[in-house]
Amino acid sequence: MYAIVDIETTGGQPSEDRITEIAIFIHDGNQVVDQFHSLVNPGRPIPFFISQLTxxxxxxxxxxxKFHEVAKQIVQITEGNVFVAHNVRFDYSFIKKEFADLGFTFQRKTLCTVRLSRKLIPGLPSYSLGKLCKSxxxxxxxxHRAIGDAEATAVLFDRLLKIDQNKVDADQDDKLLEKPSFTKDIKTSLLPPNISREMVDELPLEAGVYYFHDEHGEIIYVGKSKSIRKRIIQHFSIDFKSRKSIEFKNRIASITYVRTGSELVALLFESDEIKKRKPFYNRAQRRSVYHSGIFSYYDQDGYLRLTFQKAKTEVPPLLTMSNQFQAKNFLFNRVAKYNLCQKLCDLYKSPGACFDYQVHQCKGACIGKESPEEYNKRVIESIDAFKYDYDSFVIVGKGRSADEKSVVCVENGHYLGFGYIDETFSASSLEDFKEVIKHYNDNKDTQQIIRGYMRTKHGDKIIDFSQA
Structure with a gap:
């Protein structure tokens, strides 16, 4: 039995919005045998644009x-049935949230008619309910009324059943739940409509970078993982709560990947690919230009000072930042954490003592009351916290095969790039490794990736060339 459901809501966020209408048609595998419909008082105003739409x-x-007044009927009519909807994640998420607010766990097997339609009626220009029905x-x-959309989805579902039955041998049981194709679809209903279980099963259980493409082949998302297949399964196991998330999932038409062998290389390569390709659904690492930096210098009194300014190519910064606002905030954090002087970090302009000294947070380096030797110890400690353990080094890690190793090169605190070597490779200097790598940009993200990775129990070999 199948419960074909459609809802209308005050918006697209189950955590914030509420249901305004619900319709359910019960299908026994041959025909509709029961139905339920009700408007629902959401307990809040309906936005004007939603009223215009619905x-x-x-x-x-x-x-x-209100929902709690119809909840019992919804439970009873859907009990033991497969929850069917067009973009099932949307309707199912809202109903689960409404029941969760009542302290009840609503759980049903789900089936998406968008995904089934793409599979059984391929090649249509659109699989939105309105355009699909027209086609x-x-x-x-x-x-855009629950009763109308649910009724149309019930007719669509009936058509899909008949299409599938035509593919089943005559001596097979015609009960849908016993058909392998639909059983499989129910279990994989969380997959995007264009992605099959077979496509996911073919992905490698290895480290690398993966790409989600839309139907035009455009890359819409780039990710990385120690195990590509496991990570992508995690993507598709998420119970999406918003229209935007559902839209993202439904746009995924194909998946490609690049094996890296090394987790560190995957992290670095992903960061570079996001900056270069700027996928629509990647936000955090899109920035590819770093305008500001943190610099250090000794003043005439021997104090080691920190400052922020535009990144200079002739003088490499200790750390690059996206802008001066970010750099300034970073220094404020260093001042607070290491008890540094605001004035000696270019954060307080005054001929006298800094503000922190007046409130007993600064030890007086700004007016010579703390010696350069004592103050500089804390500055060096703060600098060491965001620098590498070595000036020039190579990280040798896992490759893409048993006879291959990955290499990541850093020279004078700057990331150079990565590459691969085989068992025949021998090196006596950093220059030898530099010849086998592909060069990539050094920036704040790559610095953070390498520093963070080196603090983990990674098991890679680090070759120090700092004294060479």
Whole structure:
């Protein structure tokens, strides 16, 4: 049995918005045998643009039952049935959230008619409910009303059943739940509509970078993992809560990948690919230009001072930042953490003592009350906290095969790039390793990636060339 469901809501976020209408059609595998429909009082105003879309107004739901008043009927009519919907994650997420607010766990097997339609009726220009129904001549009355959309989805589901039954041998049981193809679809309903279980099963259980492409082949997301297949399964196991997340999932039409062998190389390569390709759904690492930096110098009194300014190519900064605001905030953090002087970090302009000295947070380096020797110890400690353990070094890690190793090169505190070597490779200097790598940009993200990785129990070999 199948419960074909459609809802209307006050918006797209289950955590914030509420249901305004629900319709359920029960299908026994041959025909619709029962139905339920109700407007629902969401307990809050319906946004004007939502009312324009659905036709449901505050006045219409004012005397309608609240969700808790229809919850029992929803449980009873869907009990033991597969939850079917067009973009099932959206409807299912909202209903689960409404029940969770009542202290009840609502759990059903799910089936998505978008995904099934793409599989069983391939090649259509669009699989949105309205355009899909138009393409295959399904009447759709009261579009964007739960009762109209649910009724159309029930007709669509009936068509999909008949298409699938035509592919089943005559001597097989015609009960849908016993058909391998649909059983598999139920279990994999969290997958994007264009992604099959077979496609996921073919992904490697190895470190690397993976790409989600849309139907035009455009890269819309780049990710990395120690195990590509496991990470992608985690992606698709998430119970998406918003229209934007569902839209992202439904846009994924294919998956490609690059094996790296090394987790560190995967991290570095992903960072570079995001900056270069700027995928629509990657946000955190899109920035590819770093305008500011943290610098250090000794003043005439022997104090080691920190400052922030535009990144200079002739003088490499200790650390690069996206902008001066970010650099300034970073220095404020260093001042607080290591008890440094605001004035000697270029954060306080005054001929006298800094503000922190006046509130007993600075030990007086700004007015000569703390010696350079004592103050500089803390400055050096703060610098060491965001520098590498070595000036020039190579990290030798796992390769893409048993007879290969990955190499990541850093020279004078600057990331140079990565490459691969085989068992025949021998090196006596950093220059030998530099000849086998592909060069990549050094920036704040790569610095943080390498520093963070070196603090883990990685098991890679580090070759120090600092004294060479």
């Amino acid at each position: 036709g449901i107004t505050d006045e219409m739901v004012r005397d309608a039952p 295959i001549d399904i009447p759709l009355q009261m579009r």
